[in-house]
Amino acid sequence: MSVAARPAAVPVPRETAIAPDRGRRARARRKTLGRALLYATAALLALFVLAPIYLITVTAFTPRDAVYDYPKRLIPESFSIETMRFFVTSTGVLGSLWNSVVVALISLVLSTLIGTPAGYALARYVFRGRDAFRLTILSTRAFPIVILSIPLAVSFIDWGIYDTVWSVALMHTALALPFTVLITGSIFVGVPRDLEEAAQTLGCSPAQAFVRVVLPLALPGLAAASIFTFVLSWNEVFAATILTLRERTLPALVLSSLAASPAPFRFAAAWFMLVPSLIIIFVIRRYLLGMWGRVSR
Amino acid sequence: MSTPFDTDGTRRERRWTRRDVVRTGAGLAGAAALAGRLPAAGRAQGDVTFLSTQFSPVEEAEAMRSILEGAPSPVEFITSEDGPFSDRVVAEAQAGQGTIGLLGALHGGFATFVEQGLLTDLSDLLPQLQGRAFVEQYLELGRFGGQQLSYVPWAQATYIMAARREALEFLPEGVDENALQTTLTYDQLAQWVKAVNEEAGPKFGLPAGAKGLLPRFLQGYAYPSFTGGLNTTFRSPEAVTMWQWLKDAWSAGNPQATTYDNMDEPLRSGEVWIAWDHTARIGGALRDLPEEMVAFPAPRGPRGLGFLPVIAGLAIPKNAPDPEASRAVIEYLTRPEVQTTTLREVAWFPAIEAELPADLEPGVQLGANAVQATTAAEGALPSLLPVGLGAQGDAYSKVFRDAFQQIVLDGDDIQGVLDTQAVNLQTVLDTAQASCWAPDPAGEGVCRVG
Missing domain, CATH: 3.40.190.10 (Periplasmic binding protein-like II)
Incomplete structure (x- = not known):
């Protein structure tokens, strides 16, 4: 109140306030700096992935002559769906896109159905030859599929499923299984056995305990494994080329024609191959993140 | 602390329940099975499956398909890289069951099939291809030093x-x-x-x-x-x-x-x-x-x-499903007018001695002139x-x-x-x-x- 009291009163809180304030500021500054660094790294990583996607997208939708401009432009000046339309309507593209989706889904379902029990067994039971079994699973991937190509085709012709989505899906399932088994195996190891036993003491049968307790906990892992299978199948070229003739998957169709095609088509095809897998990953990602969060809490 | 089973009351996020899993799984399996069973559209008896290592770029393949629309029987034109091309032909031969009716490849692409005896002799087709002046040198190539004519010249380039x-x-x-x-x-x-x-x-x-x-x-x-x-x-x-x-x-x-x-x-x-x-x-x-x-x-x-000169040829594998239909396609593709269409559409030159049309696209004409100047050059x-x-x-x-x-x-x-x-x-x-x-x-x- 008094004029004299003020100067006395003011420095005191100032003195005491300044020190922690400085500390806080420094901390805040450090925090901001750390955060900036984090964001910069994130931006850099994102750029690393997004830049090619951006370039592919832009080029896929520029008129053909502009694709050959030299030096290339970063920002498109004109827009055209001409190349894209030609590519999409050219023979077999839509059919093979459908085949690709079907093959990927069949592989996903089959490899999950077969791989999950195997992974569970590896995680829960100790049996003779368990390690050998693990190794054997992996070693199937060490086998170069190229030398198998003719025998595979011959067998599939004999069984009458050559040139169908099933032959490719079976092949992709076989290719994906080792990973599915190993991934799900490590996921099941992470689910505490106590929970399963607790469920059983409360009246669940082993099967019920698995379905009601273990499976929900393992879902994120299963989702990850299935994304993996999907992407593997989506990108796989060799088996698809050998095992199909008319019923080609998109990569098989595109591979045979793109190597020698002019650049605009390559961009159009690249974009066309990219987008469905991006969509799938975006869709599955929601569940994946949600579930990871729940389990790790 | 909260167990994994807690429902978080503050956030009502969509939970992935057992039922969802079962439903989605069943749905996917059902959809996949259904799709796997769906018969492919437009598959008819008597179609000739034409597997080719040539004309694989998207535009060329489309041009070839439109040329083949005029063929006597429906033709499905499929392109392939060299490796899978030969693997597939060999596999079909080993299985003794063929789906491929016609093969298109460069001279060199047929060599291994000739060694293994996988191709039909087309000598008897030649008399039917009257009015087509094949370059004798190219036919000789197709015989691979023997009697059997393993392929019929299809197109040439240089x-x-x-x-x-x-x-x-x-x-x-x-x-x-x-x-x-x-x-x-x-x-x-x-x-x-x-x-x-x-x-x-x-x-x-x-x-x-x-x-x-x-x-x-x-x-x-x-x-x-x-x-x-x-x-x-x-x-x-x-x-x-x-x-x-x-x-x-x-x-x-x-x-x-x-x-x-x-x-x-x-x-x-x-x-x-x-x-x-x-x-x-x-x-x-x-x-x-x-x-x-x-x-x-x-x-x-x-x-x-x-x-x-680069020569592409047409051949028929021994276990082709319908050899007669395949022969008819060869007959069609070697007709003079189809040969000139091939030049127009994909810029490969006739394998027969044919007059070049006067109204070629300017760019194709440029190439054709250079090719003719090459073959006609003194000291070629x-x-x-x-x-x-x-x-x-x-x-x-x-x-x-x-x-x-x-x-x-x-x-x-x-x-x-x-x-x-x-x-x-x-x-x-x-x-x-x-x-x-x-x-x-x-x-x-x-x-x-x-």
Whole structure:
């Protein structure tokens, strides 16, 4: 109140306030700096992935002559769906896109159905030859599929499923299984056995305990494994080329024609191959993140 | 603390319940099974499945499909790379059950099938193909040195040069646009390339990329033109002169050329002004920019104008589902009018002696003129693509690539490199038991590297 009291009163809180304030500021500054660094790294990583996607997208939708401009432009000046339309309507593209989706889904379902029990067994039971079994699973991937190509085709012709989505899906399932088994195996190891036993003491049968307790906990892992299978199948070229003739998957169709095609088509095809897998990953990602969060809490 | 089973009351996120899992799984399985069962649309009895290693680029394949719409029976045209192409044919033969009715490939692509006896003899088809003047030399190739006609010539191509008009002002003295068509020599080409380099930068290119056809330039153009031979003159003094020339011209060329698989795109973008390549790999630039381009034959050397005709053929595998329908498609594709349509659409030239139509697209016309100027050139020296190498084809080309790498890119001593590579070349020829082919004089036994 008094004029004299003020100067006395003011420095005191100032003195005491300044020190922690400085500390806080420094901390805040450090925090901001750390955060900036984090964001910069994130931006850099994102750029690393997004830049090619951006370039592919832009080029896929520029008129053909502009694709050959030299030096290339970063920002498109004109827009055209001409190349894209030609590519999409050219023979077999839509059919093979459908085949690709079907093959990927069949592989996903089959490899999950077969791989999950195997992974569970590896995680829960100790049996003779368990390690050998693990190794054997992996070693199937060490086998170069190229030398198998003719025998595979011959067998599939004999069984009458050559040139169908099933032959490719079976092949992709076989290719994906080792990973599915190993991934799900490590996921099941992470689910505490106590929970399963607790469920059983409360009246669940082993099967019920698995379905009601273990499976929900393992879902994120299963989702990850299935994304993996999907992407593997989506990108796989060799088996698809050998095992199909008319019923080609998109990569098989595109591979045979793109190597020698002019650049605009390559961009159009690249974009066309990219987008469905991006969509799938975006869709599955929601569940994946949600579930990871729940389990790790 | 909360257990994994807690429902988080504050956030009502969608939970993935057991029921969802089961439902989704069942749905996916159902959808997949359903889709797997769906019969493919448009599959009819009597369709001919036509598997080809040629015309695989999207646009060419579409053009070929539209040509095949006129065929007597519906044809499904499917393209394939070389490896899967031969795997598939062999697999169908081993399974004794064929789905492929017709095969289209280059001469070399049929060689392994001929060795294994997988192709039908088409000799009896020839009398039915009256009025088609096949080039006798090409039919002879299709017989692979035996009696059986394993394939019928389908289309031919060759290699030409193309330049952007900007480059013409740098032509050396005594060479004008007309002389390009008739008398350009390798030395003049080198002068030209250097003149362009001095003013406008390195604008000369050869397809020296991993899938580029540079070995063909050496085998069918440079070697025959400079030495009059190939295997028999591999390390001759004339060969040394040729490599010296190439080293010289290359030094004024675009160093990016080691990444070029075809010259089409560098020509279009202007990275390169003067280029040599297969007609199909240079034709796009000619077709899209006919006003800005000139096309002309490869240059000539001391021994003439060496060039390489490329022949694609049609063959029928032994276990084709409907051989008669396949034969009808061959009959259709070799009709003179269909052959000229093929030229118009995909810029491959007739395998029969046919009049070229007058109303060709300007770019195709450019290419056609250059091809005709090549075959009609004085001192034209046609070579064959390597004959009888079978599985050694890649190894053979590798010798030339390696020599190029060592001499031109690494700058090693020419004679030394040729002496070492000559040994490798002989090994390849010995392994394949290949006799000499044109332009080397045909002889008995395995071809000897000279």
